[in-house]
Amino acid sequence: MTNSALPYWLALAVVVAALYGGFKVYQVEQKRRDAAIAAEELSLPPLTDFELTKSDGTPFRSADMKGKVWIASFFFSTCPGSCTRLNQNIKHLSSLDDVADADWVSITVDPATDTLPVLAAKAKELNADPERWYFCRGEFDDVRRIAHDYMKVGGVSLKGHNDFAVIIDKQGEIAGMFNAVSTSDSKKGLEIIKRELAKEYVPQEEPEATPPAATNEKQAAVEQSSRAIASKVTAHSAP
Structure with a gap:
């Protein structure tokens, strides 16, 4: 290698090193971004419709x-x-x-x-x-x-x-x-x-709605009243 070619090869080495360094930085940043995206997706509920x-x-x-x-x-x-x-x-x-x-x-x-x-x-x-x-x-x-x-x-x-x-x-x-x-x-x-x-399309049946707590309490009260009335009727009917 002649002295006149030495600066050229040094400059080329610097450029190659810079490109390689930039590529490695890009790889690290891409992995970090992908990991952040994956973590975000895991925190979200599964997508069932869109x-x-x-x-x-x-x-x-x-x-x-x-x-x-x-x-x-x-x-x-x-x-x-x-x-x-x-x-x-x-x-x-x-x-x-x-x-x-x-x-x-x-x-x-x-x-x-x-x-x-x-x-x-x-x-x-x-x-x-x-x-x-x-x-x-x-x-x-x-x-x-x-x-x-x-x-x-x-x-x-x-x-x-x-x-x-x-x-x-x-x-x-x-x-x-x-x-x-x-x-x-x-x-x-x-x-x-x-x-x-x-194949035939079979529509899925909608699940029956669960009655709210207030409705359940009301129904329980109605049933209790019915039992009370029935017991009174039985008592009055006894000989």
Whole structure:
């Protein structure tokens, strides 16, 4: 190594060391943030129902989907990776006659970018049936909890997701999952969807309300009075 090249290599070493140090700081900060998010989620009650906003501005409520089979997936409009394949495959699957009664729900993991007009443009680009394929957004923290608590699929971060589609049955329960960019896995998913579509929806009966304490006390007083009256009648009737 010549003396003239020495400053260059020293400068390069400094740059590499700085980049490496910055990367390690980022890793530590990311782990700290993930731990804080996990702790926050553990302190919250499990999510059993949720509400998002469709690209047309109307609400999407999971509770309103009882009696239907629907399939949810996660994406974002500027995704440079698998989102294109995922949405093109959903476009194909949603067009099949065998599952024409199923609904599809695509949820963005980048709500800051994916405003309602952006989602509407994405739906138009994919020629999505507005009655059966909904593009939805919500607060990112809510979307993350939907993936974790409701869908049981996880894997959601800002502009990050896995490629699984989650099948929700008519009772509102998870019936299965499949990799929505895999041809072979999508075939398995189709069989689950067809099986669930063939099932009858059985509405769950609402549990009977427990009478308030005041009502119980009143009923007890009525029963006590009835017994007292009955005893008096018996006494007067005795020979």
